[in-house]
Amino acid sequence: MAQELHSKRAPVSLIGLAAAIVLFPVLTQNPYYLNVANIIGLNTIVVVGLNLLIGYAGQISLGHAAFYGLGAYISGVLTVTYNVSPWIALLSAVCVTALLAMLIGIPTLKLHGHYLVMATLGFNLIINIIMVQWDSVTGGPSGFPGIPNLSVGQWSFDSDRKMYYLIWGVVFVAIVLALNLVRSRPGRALRALHGSELAAGCFGVDTKSYKVKIFVLSAIYASLAGSLYAHYLTFISPKTFDIFFSVELVTMVIVGGMGSIWGVLFGTIFLTSLPNVLHFFDEYKDIIYGLILVLILIFMPQGVGVAIREKWWKRGASEGPADAARGLVASGRSESASVERAKDGAAGVAPLAVGDSKPILRIRNVSLNFGGLMALADVSCDIPDGAITALIGPNGAGKTTMINVISGIHRRHRGRLFFGETETRGLNPHQMAKMGMARTFQNVELFDHMTVLENVMVGMHAGTRNEFLHSLFRLPGFTREERLIEGRAWEVLAFVGLASKGLFPAFGLSFGEQKRLEIARALVTAPRLVLLDEPVAGLNMTESLEIAGLIKKIRSQGISVLLVEHDMNVVMKISDKIIVLNFGTKIAEGQPEEIQRNEQVLSAYLGGVA
């Protein structure tokens, strides 16, 4: 059922949408309704683009009324004052708007936080004031009349009905393209960004450039709608494009449900027609509009569309065919765990012959200073190839710092690191990922609102290539790569025992399953070394044992494991080698039994007042 929900829902919905679009004008003869429908259509084009920005890139723009207005005014002025063909005018408007969006986006989107919203707010106010004041060109506050209708040869879009088909045709294409983008490598990357920027960065998602691209795309949508608006109404005035309209547009996205294309379609229809309905309330209509907005945001903060979708997802997760499948996998899982345990029994505690092969990672004299605090002081050690190595130490010993140095999050350390034969100085996390190092995070950093499968697919971001244009227009080669990514992701999910959950949202997983999903996401790139940061923290005994089994299974695939963990029962049981840190220095290394007998380690852990 869930599968259907995902792969077939879109085409079915699209066919439904197409049918509704075609049928609506047949069912109504009332030109007023057609007029409202056209305005809804224009708003929808802007809002679908804006939704990509808000729902997928996590950024808000209060400047889309200005982009809409720029489209309208550039089309109007070029066609009337300069006699340019409307189609060329429309293209020029798109180009100018895209350029402006880029100019605003590049400096503000490289920063963390909500700077785009402030910059676009200012931008909208400026553009609006210019529309009012520059009356020699724009016609000033009284507006700009006499814009010609669009036409193809002799045939002109001169009625509500003809414009209806044009506008809604564009809406349809806009939605299809948006859906294409969302369900593609860059689309997943954007949603991942929204879930956890840290993790997305580690998988090689170039967060800044994606944000700028999506912002420009959304501005293009707005400009296009603006041009259509100008040719449809043939008269434009500055009031239409003020900051309040920008607010309304964002409201449509939020009320509909950020990130849900069908939700925002609903939001647009609802909020565009609402003032027309509230017309009966005359002077009270603003009060009622404000009240409805506040109430929806208080009680359904994720938006109406998403609220409905999540209900559906949860229902799917609790019943559905997965129940049977879950049993299957669960038994498979415990089977494999018990097999592992049996093997342990047979092999006793004979450790892997550590030190025979070349180490996969060599750490030499690494020091790191955090604002005067020595987080790591001259640490040297080897991480053996094909083995499980544990990094342990009391709280604040520098373990996570070390993991962050190794994976390239901290790059200001002294000393050297060699991954295989390559020195890794200056490499960032996703370059490390490309070299064959993957990691999980201490505080599970999953992309909550994506499916389990998609979470794993994001893991393959760095090694794959589909970009914006490929995805928007489904260019050749797109599908082949998509299939490859998906196939590999399923494989890894089966390996960690999560295949039956593939199509469910990640937020619905138990904590133990979330940890396994993180491991799967790290494994999907076929790394040579995985760094696991507290893989069993917060799990119960059974879950811990399962993860321990999984870690050994990873080793059996020839992948080296470096793990930071506090659960000593797990560490002592599965590690081939243990490295102990205290106050940023290495105090011991060796096999588990040596470590357990080491006096220095004992006093590091048990403390004491000397």
Added chain:
Amino acid sequence: MSSETQLAQFIISGITTGSIYALIALGFCIIHNATGIVNFAQVDFVSLGGLMMYTLLLSLGLPLILSFALAVLTVTAVGALVERLAIRPARSRAVIVLIFITIGASIFMRGGFKVLWGKNQMALPHFSGESPLVILGAAVLPQSLWILFITLAVVGLLHFFFSRTRIGKAIRATSYNPRAAALMGVNVNRMILFSFALSGALGAVAGIIIVPITTLSYEIGVMLGLKGFAAAVLGGYGNSIGAVIGGLLLGVLESLGAGLISSTYKDVMAFAILVTVLFVKPSGLLGYGDSERR
């Protein structure tokens, strides 16, 4: 008029409106520090201050000082109500959602003002006459002096409140570390409530003192409020000293720009400055950069 006196004239009028921006910017900052959000209902606190003053002073004929006090009190209460009725019950603590709740509240309030006070322009008398005084060769309205004096007094009171009183310190502690404040027995929700009330009071004062030298309408606060917002960003969003400096600077630049370059694009000045600051130094003049709260 010589160019020096003209310059003095521009600067004085700039400082006058700049004071208003500073008060509004302070309101934005206080709520940002308490909750991490931008409270767009701030602009309506400004409008409501002016509107209440109109009703109390002219419709009910109350004395100036009493009207002033009652108007401020009313808006203070409205500020608290916005927190109590719209922010606290929100099921989501996401910044984006809370910001749009304040936008919804703003639309709601503005709709209400339109019903209660109508769409017409109104006027309020100056506090003490309209015959200008001549200072440094420039003609200065007594109302401008009132604005300067009251702004100074308010900023002084605020400083006293935050550095000397128990509640003021608790509000600062809460904005820095709400959890630790709770462990000290501070009622965190109440501190947020106080912050909204205080912002309401600041907005009201700004509205009341500026209206005599502009005109009053149900949406008077919108443009003033947005410029106050720009001032807050200029100073470094969330930084109170920055808000005051940002407000004054914005007022003076705007006035000079209008006087020396073009008055047509006077309103563009403030927002051009806003956008430029965001591009060049997004943390503002005195900002901390990325603050610990998002």
Added chain:
Amino acid sequence: MLEVRNLKAYYRGNQALKDVSLEVNQGEIVCLIGANGAGKSTLLNCISGVHEDQAGQILFEGADITLATAQARVKMGIVQVPENRQLFGPLTVEENLEMGAYLRARRISSAELNREIQGIMERFPALKSRGRQRAHSLSGGEQQMVAMGRGLMSNPRLLLLDEPSLGLAPILVREVFRTVEELRNEARTILLVEQNALGALAISQRAYVLETGRVTLSGSARDLAENDGVRRAFLGHDVLAQ
């Protein structure tokens, strides 16, 4: 004085505490030791009333306070000195101390408040002359002193200390433990959470060992210091014994 009965707590949908029961009697220091992630801080937060997701019962001087707000508990005298100090960074040291007396400040005169602040400064000589310095400019050890001073300013009847020695250099660790010892000699009641097990056991009367959300050992501090189970709680079960 404090009695915790069958406390369960959940953290991110996972059970962090499993039926924990413990008690602290008037005038004693009880320490709660265990490895990272054992649930120690969660337990303190439940007692302070700042951890929402919990079930079970907490009694303070016989009264059920399970549902009391964090504020009410501070008023009753249950005061926590949180992990990592959690000072109000931009406030001065004096203001931080004053925040400790937040709930009492209405009832005492400012002269008295100042006297108490001076008292704290005398107790921690390192803080003298630092009263007007902002808290975030202090060193880790000094910050810990401010945090403890801030806790004492609320006149606690039960002081909950969460890892006061965390991240401090050995010499400062000694100083922290000396301070706790002094408090013991003043007959204050303290529940001390520590990872530095031997240090904590040395100054406590009784102790509980917490392992993955469960109390696995309890008894007099002296007995536990000799107990091999404590070592296992930190370093895991013997590899060879399996």
